[in-house]
Amino acid sequence: xxxxxxxxxxxxxxxxxxxxxxxxxxxxxxxxxxxxxxxxxxxxxxxxxxxxxxxxxxxxxxxxxxxxxxxxxxxxxxxxxxxxxxxxxxxxxxxxxxxxxxxxxxxxxxxxxxxxxxxxxxxxxxxxxxxxxxxxxxxxxxxxxxxxxxxxxxxxxxxxxxxxxxxxxxxxxxxxxxxxxxxxxxxxxxxxxxxxxxxxxxxxxxxxxxxxxxxxxxxxxxxxxxxxxxxxxxxxxxxxxxxxxxxxxxxxxxxxx
Amino acid sequence: xxxxxxxxxxxxxxxxxxxxxxxxxxxxxxxxxxxxxxxxxxxxxxxxxxxxxxxxxxxxxxxxxxxxxxxxxxxxxxxxxxxxxxxxxxxxxxxxxxxxxxxxxxxxxxxxxxxxxxxxxxxxxxxxxxxxxxxxxxxxxxxxxxxxxxxxxxxxxxxxxxxxxxxxxxxxxxxxxxxxxxxxxxxxxxxxxxxxxxxxxxxxxxxxxxxxxxxxxxxxxxxxxxx
Numbered sequence: 001x002x003x004x005x006x007x008x009x010x011x012x013x014x015x016x017x018x019x020x021x022x023x024x025x026x027x028x029x030x031x032x033x034x035x036x037x038x039x040x041x042x043x044x045x046x047x048x049x050x051x052x053x054x055x056x057x058x059x060x061x062x063x064x065x066x067x068x069x070x071x072x073x074x075x076x077x078x079x080x081x082x083x084x085x086x087x088x089x090x091x092x093x094x095x096x097x098x099x100x101x102x103x104x105x106x107x108x109x110x111x112x113x114x115x116x117x118x119x120x121x122x123x124x125x126x127x128x129x130x131x132x133x134x135x136x137x138x139x140x141x142x143x144x145x146x147x148x149x150x151x152x153x154x155x156x157x158x159x160x161x162x163x164x165x166x167x168x169x170x171x172x173x174x175x176x177x178x179x180x181x182x183x184x185x186x187x188x189x190x191x192x193x194x195x196x197x198x199x200x201x202x203x204x205x206x207x208x209x210x211x212x213x214x215x216x217x218x219x220x221x222x223x224x225x226x227x228x229x230x231x232x233x234x235x236x237x238x239x240x241x242x243x244x245x246x247x248x249x250x251x252x253x254x255x256x257x
Numbered sequence: 258x259x260x261x262x263x264x265x266x267x268x269x270x271x272x273x274x275x276x277x278x279x280x281x282x283x284x285x286x287x288x289x290x291x292x293x294x295x296x297x298x299x300x301x302x303x304x305x306x307x308x309x310x311x312x313x314x315x316x317x318x319x320x321x322x323x324x325x326x327x328x329x330x331x332x333x334x335x336x337x338x339x340x341x342x343x344x345x346x347x348x349x350x351x352x353x354x355x356x357x358x359x360x361x362x363x364x365x366x367x368x369x370x371x372x373x374x375x376x377x378x379x380x381x382x383x384x385x386x387x388x389x390x391x392x393x394x395x396x397x398x399x400x401x402x403x404x405x406x407x408x409x410x411x412x413x414x415x416x417x418x419x420x421x422x423x424x425x426x427x428x429x430x431x432x433x434x435x436x437x438x439x440x441x442x443x444x445x446x447x448x449x450x451x452x453x454x455x456x457x458x459x460x461x462x463x464x465x466x467x468x469x470x471x472x473x474x475x476x477x478x479x480x481x482x483x484x
Contacts, residue, residue, distance in 0.1 A: 213329055240331050242468025252331040254260045 010035040010174060010204040011056060016070035018051055018060065025051050027228045029070075033174070038196060038205045040215035040236065043225030043251070049208045052225065053176050056206065057093035058086050074174070091118060094172035098179040100159035102151035102166075107134075107143050110151045110162055114170035129169055136202075137165035138195045157188025161195065168203070175199065177207040181214065193218045212252055216240045224248045263328050267337060270320050271396070274341055274348075277313045278392045281348045282385050284310070284355035285451060289381035292362040292444060293374045300359035307356040314349045318342060336468060340461040344395065347454045347461075351388065354447035361440045371427050371437055380416045380448040383409065384455065391458040395465065403462035406455060407474035413452040420445040 011033035018026035026048045033039050033056075041049040054060045055072060058079060072079050079089055091114075103110050111130045115121050121129060130147070134140040139161040143154070151162055160180060167175055177196075181189040196205055196218050209215050215222050216236060223233040224243075232239060232248045243249050250256035284303060291299035321338045324330065330338055387406050394402040424438040456473050464470050 212331065216331075241335060243332055249332050253334050254263070254331075 008032075008034050010075065011206075012071075012073040012076075013055075014071045014073070016052070016055060016068070016072060018048070018055060018069075019067040020063070021065045025228050026055070029230050031223060031230060031233055033204060033206055034221060035204050036200055036202070037220040038200050038207065038218055039221045039223065040219035041206065041208045041223045041225060042210075042212055042215050045210070047225040048228040049223075049225045050178050053178055053206060053208050056174070056176055057090050057095060058084075059090075059095065061086065091170050092172055093174040093176060094167035094170065095176045095178070096160070096163050096167055096180045099183045100156060100163050102154075102159050102162055104150070104152055106148045107151050107154070107162060108147040111165050111169050114166060118170055120170060133165040133169040134162075136168055136199065137161045138191065138198070139165055155188070157184050157191060160184060160188070160192060164192075164195065164199075168199070172203065174204045174206065177205065179208055179210065182210065189214070212240075224251060226251070260328075263324070263330075263334075266320070266324055266328075267334065270317060270324070270338075270341055273313065273317045273320070274345055275392060275396070277310060277317065277345060277348055278388065280306070280310050280313070281352045281355070282388055284352055285385045285388070285448070286378075286381050288355040288358040288362075289374070289378050289444070289448070292358060292365075293378060295362070295370070297363060300362040303359040304356055307352050307359075310352040311349055314345045317345050333465070336465045340395070340465040343461050344458050347457050351451045351454050354451045357447050358444045361444050365437055365440050368437060371434055371441070372423075374441075376416050376420045376423075377441065377445055377448065380413055380420070380445060380452075383413050383416070384448050384452045387413075387452055387455040388458070391455045391462070394459060395462045398462070398466045400463050400466050403459040404473065406459050410452050410456055410474055413449055417445050417449040 009032035013029055013031045013033075016026055016029040017024065029052060031039075041052065043049050051060065055068060056079075060066050060068070068080060074089070074092065078084070103113065105113075108130055111133050112121075112126050115126060115129050124132075131140065131144075134143060139158060142158060143149070143162075151159065154162060160183075164175075164180075181192050184192065193214065196207070199205060200220075207215070207219065219236045221233065222236045222239045224231045224239065224245075224247075226247055232243055232245045234243070239248065240252060243252065247256065284306060287299065288303050290296075291303065321342050325335075325338055328334075387409055390402065391406050393399070394406065421442060424442050427434045428438050460471070460473050463473075
């Protein structure tokens with residue numbers, strides 16, 4: 001059974017600790033992120049879920065005076081090993097942030113940015129990559145008539161889907177999403193959620209969200225974080241209908257946090 | 258406690274359900290008492306009363322749906338509301354059984370009963386007591402009590418079998434009694450079904466507390482006339 005789970009795991013986190021200076025922000029986190037499934041991380045503000053997310057593609061490396069202990073394996077390889085190519089890691093593990101952060105350039109150039117930098121346009125033309133990425137991000141039909149328009153002229157929901165298109169243009173294997181809908185209205189939110197369900201056919205997705213209903217709607221697995229620890233991790237149906245831990249119960253029923 | 262309004266609403270729905278349950282409990286024993294006393298007026302009242310029971314059920318159901326739609330209940334709150342929805346539907350059906358017994362009294366009409374009713378009122382009292390304690394188990398979230406009540410269903414089944422055998426002897430002796438024996442058997446069967454539904458309520462108590470969905474007392478071989 002354990003071997004099955006391991007085989008399904010895209011990312012394996014083993015006894016992870018994270019420190020901001022002396023302050024312990026994550027304590028002894030172990031979790032298997034399943035391949036081509038959506039894993040949601042929930043918990044109150046400051047519980048460490050975003051810090052944890054950023055450990056998965058070493059985005060925390062850019063924050064001074066921080067320290068990681070423990071191991072994170074991507075397809076069995078330790079991403080914190082000394083010889084890890086961090087740029088290559090971040091190509092394989094892409095990220096979408098809370099607010100859309102499009103470049104002040106055309107829609108086309110936003111999507112083409114990564115493939116150009118990484119010279120991915122050898123087999124396919126850049127046009128093909130841009131079209132495929134926009135299609136996969138469910139944005140193509142809305143923007144195909146004018147790819148040269150300024151990305152910042154799009155609605156926030158469209159901008160966020162453009163950021164997803166930009167992330168998948170470099171063909172990542174995992175997409176990390178840090179509160180991707182918190183700046184969006186309910187309809188734009190539902191569009192992103194629909195999109196996530198389509199994307200999971202090809203990508204493993206980890207999403208941090210404050211919105212428990214969103215986690216319940218969209219994810220296959222859910223982890224509940226509290227004060228830097230992962231209190232409970234289970235399949236989403238179980239976690240939201242009959243959690244094992246009282247703290248999880250109190251949090252998801254709105255009686256704690 | 259950050260969800261006081263929601264908490265109060267859950268408590269209100271529980272109290273409404275208890276009030277409905279109390280009406281249903283009374284309906285069971287009252288319908289049999291009216292049959293025993295050949296009190297047609299009482300039976301007519303009980304038939305009208307059943308409408309009130311049904312209306313209460315719809316009101317509670319509406320309250321549960323509003324709570325689900327507006328409060329996004331999770332985990333134990335969600336299980337609680339799902340259980341209430343289920344229990345009020347069981348209560349309504351038990352109420353229908355009582356209404357059926359009231360109708361039987363009217364259908365038998367002025368003819369005297371074949372025999373004084375003894376076991377049928379015992380069945381009614383037993384079903385009522387089981388129902389009352391099943392609701393107690395829900396209110397107290399008492400899993401042990403909820404598990405123990407369905408075992409008593411065998412006693413109701415045994416009483417039913419006795420009524421069945423006795424009525425058969427009347428039919429064999431005198432074909433003129435077929436109609437009434439059939440009606441009385443029907444009344445006993447309604448009570449037997451009411452007790453079965455109490456088991457479903459106990460299952461909901463266990464589900465509310467533990468999240469476990471399992472059939473209690475699934476082995477119901479106690480009935481003679483069901484193959």
